[in-house]
Amino acid sequence: MERTKGRKVVKDKEVGDGDLCWWLVHKGIAASFLCIAVFALLVRAAISLHPYSGAGNPPMYGDFEAQRHWMEITLNLPVKEWYRNSTTNDISYWGLDYPPLTAYQSYLHGLFLRFFHPESVSLFTSRGHESYLGKLLMRWTVLSSDALVFFPAVFYFVLAYHLGRPNGHKTHIAWHIAIILLSPCLMLIDHGHFQYNCISLGLTVGAVAAVLSNKELVACFLFSLALNHKQMTAYFAPAFFSHLLGKSLRRQNPVLEVLKLGLVVLGTFALVWWPYLHSMEAFSRVLSRLAPFERGIYEDYVANFWCSTSVLVKWKRIFTIQSLKLLSLGATVSTCLPSMVQQIWAPSNQGFLYGLLNSAFSFYMFSFQVHEKSILLPLLPASLLALEEPFLLKWITLYALFSVFPLLCRDKLILPYIAVSALFVLIYYVPSGRQDRKETHSFNSFFTTCLVLCSVVLHIIYVTMHPPHRYPFLFDAMIMLLCFSQFMLLAFYTNAKQWMLMKRSVLLDKEKKLH
């Protein structure tokens, strides 16, 4: 405390009288984090007033009903029945298709729901249950998971990240916290559309923080939990793997280090999968639920490589599912590879964050069965890197928002979409908060203004106009192509950046040796 206060006085002149948020930061990181976190929770609570996906839309409803149904199933059936199709568990109606940790979480939340409102989770009769209290309780489970998992993890990350950067400006730290906690896409999808991404992403952030503070075993444990909550977290796996491997290879006893990490991972997995380990059949049944290959290589209009290029090449028609699997696997791995090699060769904290972004990007672009909502995964490391790459963060956030816009339109979440995007822009451009911000303009400003204008116009067109009858999804496709082009550019940029980092560090090393 004293130290920070002292520095504050020294910095006083630099900050100047125009700094709007100096009162926020003078008590240290914890106090400003508390304040921003309460504000972020308030925004989330306000978003949760709005409709959820599939509200009043039988027979299948939407993600909200899926989560509620999982609570119903896990609460009323024994563990072994959860993933099995039976008379009591109709797998075709929102069958559980996430790893067991999600099932346990559903069970816990189900207990909470049953305590206050038993009808909302009773077996069979609660299908498509919609009520004031039911919605409220479900919303509160997301709010509380956010507050209990994501927020502490971000706090841990901020501490770990800024410990390594003692020259960081206090207002910048506050800005960084606000950018991570008020990430518009995450808030809209979790608290508007209804999902529990905050848990898996929170566990991932915790793992990243553990890596940054050199607690590799904790990192392995947390990341395995994240993987077991949502299989999509595997988008980050190459980065974790390569960074930890690279680090271990530099230790005295590389084999022992790798062995330790592997044991922690295996142990965590065994713990989570325990009820399904008694027979190969039970195990493979769960596994097959997690990888729904029969759903095709892409769905809807996701702004990734397969879907965007399908305008020209009809992948689904040319190839069988089997060969598409191989194709997408090959493409994903080969695009991950440069960033992995870099991290094995020269692991660094900075490079690790870029690696997370790069591997998430290549999975989003090339892997099998990607959903629009998966853009949350590249977004997370981008927001962690916000201080390094403010422009990248702005660009990816705006286009990620745009890429989920059709989805949110269907959920009737346009109003929160506008409000939360405006909030993001306001926080990004907080007046005089970050005078020494260096925007790395990879495009000239004329080009960016044009693009922003284009996307605003496209938003308006999408909401107000009917597409021509021959091409009912014309506007969706246009949005997809625009977002895809931007994501591609950003992915190239971040890959290049990761390799440039190494060059810079080599140069620094050489200079040190020379002196």
Place this chain on the structure above:
Amino acid sequence: MSDLLWFFAISTCLKLLLIPSYHSTDFEVHRNWLALTHSLPLSQWYFDETSPWTLDYPPLFAYFERFLSIFAYLIDPQIVDLQKGLNYTSNSVIFFQRITVILSDSCLLYGVYRLTKDLDSRKRIFIWVLVVWSPMLVIVDHLHFQYNGFLLGILLISLSFLEQGKDLVGGFFFAVLLCFKHLFAVAAPVYFVYLFRHYCWCGLVKGFRRLLVLGAVVVAVFAVAYGPFVYHGQIQQVLRRMFPFGRGLCHAYWAPNFWVFYIILDKGLAFFLRKLGFAIQTPEASFTGGLVGDSSPFAILPQITPLATFAMVLLALSPCLIKAWNYPQPGMITRWVTYAYTCGFLFGWHVHEKASLHFVIPLAFVAVQSLENARHYFWLSIVSCYSLFPLLFEAQEYPIKVLLLLLHSIIMWLAFSAQFTKGEEAKAAARIKKKDEQLKLKGDSNRADKKEGFVIGGVEKSYLVGLLVVEIWSQFLHPLIFGDKLPFVPLMLISIYCGLGIMYSWIWQLRWIIRSPNL
């Protein structure tokens, strides 16, 4: 200005998100006024009884509703339909009305801008944070539904002119405010005394001329507002609608003021005397309704008439009026006006809990002046914000109101402690050389923390802890222990507890005004 806009825009985002939340019957009240002013000629505005929510605001507000109804008609004609629009709750009307409140807040924005533009930037930022992000305004205007931000904006504009010494313009805006909402009239004695002494007290001829000009301005404003109704010969009906004294001493939910204690005392006395064997009749009339002349709602204590409350308010105001008469200074006017509203809140007839906004918002401008004021404000704004909690009784808004109050408390704590440890540190830092600055500061800031820092006193602290206990009791323990029995007890508890706090604040303000130096 652009910085202020930033704060305002952040709060606007939040207000937009809150559009689908719960709204009270005030929403339908204002919708009915839109319909009424749109579809009826002016001569019937104050006579219409299509809906139970008859027009009971002064004419300028009715004109304001008439103005809004033009746009409402363009958006959805059903909003302004007197019959078909009754209890209309489609998205169009909700968005329209909510957005008019959000837009009309720009009046508050301008008021805050005018009042703070000459302050130094630190204080300015604090005031913005306190007023523009006020949780009470969000709760009352953007959840419960009213136009207080707009009306308070006019009050702030008026105060800003007075502080600049432009008394005539300040008086004009106050007259305008009175024609928007007559509840603001509680501060009229203060305005009158102040304007008379500060503006008109300068020689006989010049003073008389100024008095005439001021009078002419006020009369002109009132003539514009009430003129058409005088022309139609309806002024009595208008006044009857505006001052419904038949409504009883207290509102349905007792505002935390002096009368709560009066009622409790009466109940307690009756209870004890009955135990002692006296035959005490249980009064049939209630505090919250019934006609005045009928029967006394009190068993023992004398009945309270509107005139008695009026006298009480004036009596409570008198020290402030004397001060304003003897030493009329522009720097004190905001404090006096807030004091007047506090008196009106404590002793007034049929006071709404929402009226606490009238003194908490302007008090923010006083709070940044000194450490004691900041402490008092910190405490008062938490208490009065908490007293608004019963307005939002549905479960959906529970996290929102709690988070709003929590955020406000954290922000106040951060802001005030930043301001008041800051000054000390800066002075200390100026004295010592740069080299050993770090070392010395450690000691200095420690001492500064203990002596001058922003610390809440023991009594205040335990009171705030008590607030938490009251909340836990009324929200969780009471339903758990008593179930549905005695449903009025939690509300009564909140009223009494917050009433204590506001009484304390009143005494604090009174003491401050009496002790303030005579310049």
